[in-house]
Amino acid sequence: MQKKRVVFNYPPHLVEQPVISKLVKDFDLTVNILRARITPKEQGRLVLEMTGKRQAVEAGINYIKELGVEIQPLAQDVKWDEDRCTHCTACISICPPKALDVDRKTMAVSFKRDKCIACELCIPVCPYQAMEILF
Amino acid sequence: MAKTIEEINEKIKKGKAVVFTAEEIIDYAAGKGMKKVAQEVDVVTAGTFGPMCSSGAYFNVGHTKPRIKLGGGKAYLNDIPLYVGFAAVDFFLGATAMPEDDPRNKIFPGKFTYGGAYVIEELVAGKDVRLTATAYGTDCYPRKSLETYIFLKDMNEAVLFNMRNAYQNYNVAVNLSDRVIYTYMGVLQPNMGNANYCSAGQLSPLLNDPLYKTIGVGTRIFLGGGIGYVVGNGTQHNPGVKRTEEGVPKMPAGTLAVTGDLKMMSPKWLRGTSFTGYGVTLTVGIGVPIPILNEEILRYTMVKDEEIWAQVIDYSDAYPQCIPGSLGEVNYSQLKSGRIAVQGKEIPTSGLSSYLKAKEVARILKEWIEAGKFFLTNPVETIPSVDSGIVFKPLKERPIKKK
Numbered sequence: 001m002q003k004k005r006v007v008f009n010y011p012p013h014l015v016e017q018p019v020i021s022k023l024v025k026d027f028d029l030t031v032n033i034l035r036a037r038i039t040p041k042e043q044g045r046l047v048l049e050m051t052g053k054r055q056a057v058e059a060g061i062n063y064i065k066e067l068g069v070e071i072q073p074l075a076q077d078v079k080w081d082e083d084r085c086t087h088c089t090a091c092i093s094i095c096p097p098k099a100l101d102v103d104r105k106t107m108a109v110s111f112k113r114d115k116c117i118a119c120e121l122c123i124p125v126c127p128y129q130a131m132e133i134l135f
Numbered sequence: 136m137a138k139t140i141e142e143i144n145e146k147i148k149k150g151k152a153v154v155f156t157a158e159e160i161i162d163y164a165a166g167k168g169m170k171k172v173a174q175e176v177d178v179v180t181a182g183t184f185g186p187m188c189s190s191g192a193y194f195n196v197g198h199t200k201p202r203i204k205l206g207g208g209k210a211y212l213n214d215i216p217l218y219v220g221f222a223a224v225d226f227f228l229g230a231t232a233m234p235e236d237d238p239r240n241k242i243f244p245g246k247f248t249y250g251g252a253y254v255i256e257e258l259v260a261g262k263d264v265r266l267t268a269t270a271y272g273t274d275c276y277p278r279k280s281l282e283t284y285i286f287l288k289d290m291n292e293a294v295l296f297n298m299r300n301a302y303q304n305y306n307v308a309v310n311l312s313d314r315v316i317y318t319y320m321g322v323l324q325p326n327m328g329n330a331n332y333c334s335a336g337q338l339s340p341l342l343n344d345p346l347y348k349t350i351g352v353g354t355r356i357f358l359g360g361g362i363g364y365v366v367g368n369g370t371q372h373n374p375g376v377k378r379t380e381e382g383v384p385k386m387p388a389g390t391l392a393v394t395g396d397l398k399m400m401s402p403k404w405l406r407g408t409s410f411t412g413y414g415v416t417l418t419v420g421i422g423v424p425i426p427i428l429n430e431e432i433l434r435y436t437m438v439k440d441e442e443i444w445a446q447v448i449d450y451s452d453a454y455p456q457c458i459p460g461s462l463g464e465v466n467y468s469q470l471k472s473g474r475i476a477v478q479g480k481e482i483p484t485s486g487l488s489s490y491l492k493a494k495e496v497a498r499i500l501k502e503w504i505e506a507g508k509f510f511l512t513n514p515v516e517t518i519p520s521v522d523s524g525i526v527f528k529p530l531k532e533r534p535i536k537k538k
Contacts, residue, residue, distance in 0.1 A: 018291065039137065047453070055154075071340040081435060086184065086321070086418065086489045086491075086492055087489045087490075087492060088185075088485075088486050088487050088489040088492040089485050089486040089487065089490075090331070090485045090486065091185075092473070092483075092485050093329040093330075093473070093483035093485040094324075094329065094485070096419040102473070104472065104473065106472065106491065107471065107486075107491045107494075108491050109491075116159055118444050124244065124246075124317075124322055124412075125321060125322045125411070126216050127321070127408045127409055127411075127416075127418075127487070128406065128408060128418075129248070129409065
């Protein structure tokens with residue numbers, strides 16, 4: 001089994017077509033939509049997690065690419081500016097998947113990209129503008 | 136035998152001073168004879184790095200040709216209004232000042248992405264800022280407007296002057312209401328969804344000298360990455376609060392007013408800071424050396440997070456409405472564990488003051504002393520302590536009668 005967190009960028013002509021349901025039905029993937037923003041006739045942007053057999057995940061991604069959907073790993077869109085972070089820990093209690101976490105011994109904050117769901121809850125909470133999420 | 140500051144400085148000069156940070160001393164001295172350790176250890180360094188709103192800086196930028204008198208006029212650094220109620224080219228920049236056209240909280244919650252604190256950070260980083268001013272013109276100061284780039288090196292004086300810093304302990308903020316609130320203690324989730332605290336606890340300067348036995352007027356300190364001095368007690372200094380048997384206050388108590396040459400400081404230790412829905416502030420790094428003159432002072436510096444208690448305060452109603460009372464008491468060991476229990480509810484915690492950076496401040500100050508670059512001072516005057524009778528008064532409002 002494989003799990004992948006990705007961002008889909010839909011071109012305008014695909015916005016009104018069913019795409020995700022195909023992934024579920026034809027490729028036997030478990031799809032968890034983490035975030036979605038769709039503006040009719042313009043574009044769609046989706047953050048999702050796909051789980052399935054390695055081959056199925058690959059086949060699903062190929063199918064999506066052939067349709068004309070741009071696909072990229074989620075981590076690219078999330079930035080933790082370590083120089084601006086003061087390790088104050090203001091973000092720690094707000095981050096649902098604990099992507100932002102603190103080593104309780106040293107009190108050093110770390111950011112684990114692969115856990116981030118791009119919920120943006122950390123953005124207004126960080127007093128040092130250390131988090132940036134391009135969504 | 137008790138030591139003197141002069142004896143400690145002599146050891147610093149010879150490179151023989153024994154220095155520990157306020158964190159290191161806890162384990163080092165545990166279980167040892169106090170008398171022996173107090174003889175052996177010369178200095179304990181405390182540190183903090185947290186948002187401190189009552190901060191600012193004053194400047195003298197030199198005279199223009201022809202001369203301009205900013206006093207009575209208007210002046211800005213990067214569109215941040217300055218206080219110019221002085222002579223010709225002196226002004227004060229407050230950390231929380233913001234551009235006049237900032238929307239504030241009109242679109243709630245405001246972002247407050249720029250303000251006086253950011254100008255201070257940019258200046259100490261050596262960056263150019265825009266100085267713009269208008270004046271009314273006099274015979275001796277005829278010029279009426281000014282627009283120029285300026286940077287720190289070209290100024291005559293640039294002095295950080297913070298009237299209230301290094302709070303001795305602070306509240307733990309929660310939100311009892313059913314909506315998200317945006318405060319200077321951060322974003323607080325409804326129904327006690329989180330709790331925010333703001334102190335370096337066992338590393339915090341005034342918590343390591345709870346009765347102000349060594350820190351006083353003139354104490355040389357680490358300030359913003361450079362050297363600074365304690366001016367005296369800060370505003371709202373309130374030594375008479377409830378304390379533990381060891382003298383550690385259980386709520387916000389003492390404060391320090393501090394000053395230092397901005398030109399020696401670093402953007403790493405003076406950071407522009409934005410609290411969503413609240414405003415701009417300056418995060419300041421302060422380190423204080425505590426001379427181990429005797430066993431009593433050593434014992435104070437051995438204070439541990441679990442011995443420092445803070446009050447849990449509701450910031451949705453009790454704080455804004457000045458309703459006294461606490462929802463409970465927690466210690467910094469609990470706060471730093473990430474979870475506290477308040478009235479039977481488990482609440483996740485977050486800090487606003489960086490313990491990691493506080494440790495770094497204390498370590499840097501320790502290194503300065505060990506390297507013989509930083510010497511200790513005898514206070515010129517002590518700051519008011521528990522026996523001072525100081526009462527922290529609210530404003531007594533007396534309505535102005537309309538004639």
